[in-house]
Amino acid sequence: MRSEEIHQRRVAAVARGVGSTLSAYIDHASGGTLTDVDGRDWIDFAAGIAVTSVGNSAPRVVEAVRRQVERFTHTCFMVAPYEAYVAVCEQLNELTPGGFEKRSALFNSGAEAVENAVKIARYHTRRPAIVVFDHGYHGRTNLTMALTAKNMPYKNGFGPFAPEIYRAPMSYPLRDGLDGPAAAARAIDMIEKQVGASNVAAVLIEPIQGEGGFVVPAPGFLPALAAWTRDAGAVFIADEIQTGFCRTGDWFASSHEGVEPDLVTTAKGIAGGLPLAGVTGRTSIMDSVHLGGLGGTYGGNPIACAAALATIETMRELDLAAAALHIGSRITTRLSALNHPAIAEVRGRGAMIAVELPDADVTALVVRDCHANGLLVLTCGTYGNVLRFLPPLVMPDDVLDRGLDILTTALQSVSK
Numbered sequence: 001m002r003s004e005e006i007h008q009r010r011v012a013a014v015a016r017g018v019g020s021t022l023s024a025y026i027d028h029a030s031g032g033t034l035t036d037v038d039g040r041d042w043i044d045f046a047a048g049i050a051v052t053s054v055g056n057s058a059p060r061v062v063e064a065v066r067r068q069v070e071r072f073t074h075t076c077f078m079v080a081p082y083e084a085y086v087a088v089c090e091q092l093n094e095l096t097p098g099g100f101e102k103r104s105a106l107f108n109s110g111a112e113a114v115e116n117a118v119k120i121a122r123y124h125t126r127r128p129a130i131v132v133f134d135h136g137y138h139g140r141t142n143l144t145m146a147l148t149a150k151n152m153p154y155k156n157g158f159g160p161f162a163p164e165i166y167r168a169p170m171s172y173p174l175r176d177g178l179d180g181p182a183a184a185a186r187a188i189d190m191i192e193k194q195v196g197a198s199n200v201a202a203v204l205i206e207p208i209q210g211e212g213g214f215v216v217p218a219p220g221f222l223p224a225l226a227a228w229t230r231d232a233g234a235v236f237i238a239d240e241i242q243t244g245f246c247r248t249g250d251w252f253a254s255s256h257e258g259v260e261p262d263l264v265t266t267a268k269g270i271a272g273g274l275p276l277a278g279v280t281g282r283t284s285i286m287d288s289v290h291l292g293g294l295g296g297t298y299g300g301n302p303i304a305c306a307a308a309l310a311t312i313e314t315m316r317e318l319d320l321a322a323a324a325l326h327i328g329s330r331i332t333t334r335l336s337a338l339n340h341p342a343i344a345e346v347r348g349r350g351a352m353i354a355v356e357l358p359d360a361d362v363t364a365l366v367v368r369d370c371h372a373n374g375l376l377v378l379t380c381g382t383y384g385n386v387l388r389f390l391p392p393l394v395m396p397d398d399v400l401d402r403g404l405d406i407l408t409t410a411l412q413s414v415s416k
């Protein structure tokens, strides 16, 4: 088997700390299936972690990338600027929640976007403290490791971490039983007592937690927190890196509760698989930073920008926000109908759905069964006991249903 041969080479060449969910090596992929070098197929419920929402090799993206590669691959926007960067910023300013005037800056990865949002918030407020939440995930760089909650595998042994990061309790309805306002009051009390409102530069939160377990906060939690943050003179940052770009059935998840973040970080689904990230927000905050204070060699690379523009066009044309709602309700209907005793909760929004299972061992069994039978699924959650589903938003119903057949069979096998 070719995959096995490549794997031997990998073991001898690739650092052990870099893991892979699947043991097979991919040859090609489309809007819903991955095919390995031996011709085996997997239905894709991962989308490269919520990245290929428009599918792998979406026609518009392929064409836009091809055209851009032929024109130029890189000049560095800080050296010799080009239109596509400006056009992506225009799109971000228009699509992110909030009717106010905005500016954007582009980067390479989600972690880099979060780092820059923190830089901007600190510069603007001249305050040090950043408030984050239990189960939160914001990346793997030094600052974003400090912002991320979970020790293994993200932080263990990699410290010391950046200072002035404070962790507040998250609203986690299944586990805390609190309504949104009560959960917000609990978090705010912690911030006021342990950090002090006047020290807070930013409150940074995922509107629905990704790696942390697809935790959807109780209604009212996010609006209350955003209101408190504004009153405190701090910056409310929504990390929409996983939830953004139609994934939850709207362009951005903050909109489901009418929350208008001061800053929004984006990445993952933005560019059809090419590395691109952004920070978008109020002009008064974004433009407080001195000239030259933001940037990076590759940030807003022209190929990635061309891909982003084609991705956004595809999302508009195919109405992928509606597709996300359709996919989500199809998944939820199937899983709820199972009435499975091991499922503690089916939750999520749009095509960002998870099931919480009793423990990590049961979850690993289901995952193994799915992978053996041709379905790629991911886990998440602080306790490793959450299965998450992030299919490409262009996945046809028949492929989705075949994936759900494999999934439900795998789930039924663990209850026996």
Ligand SMILES: *Cc1c(COP(=O)(O)O)cnc(C)c1O
Pocket (backbone or CB within 6 Å): 108, 109, 110, 111, 112, 114, 137, 138, 139, 140, 206, 210, 211, 239, 240, 241, 242, 267, 268
């Ligand atoms: C994936 C993710 C990040 C980090 O993005 P990278 O591109 O992996 O650096 C940050 N925040 C959230 C919510 C994410 O899901």
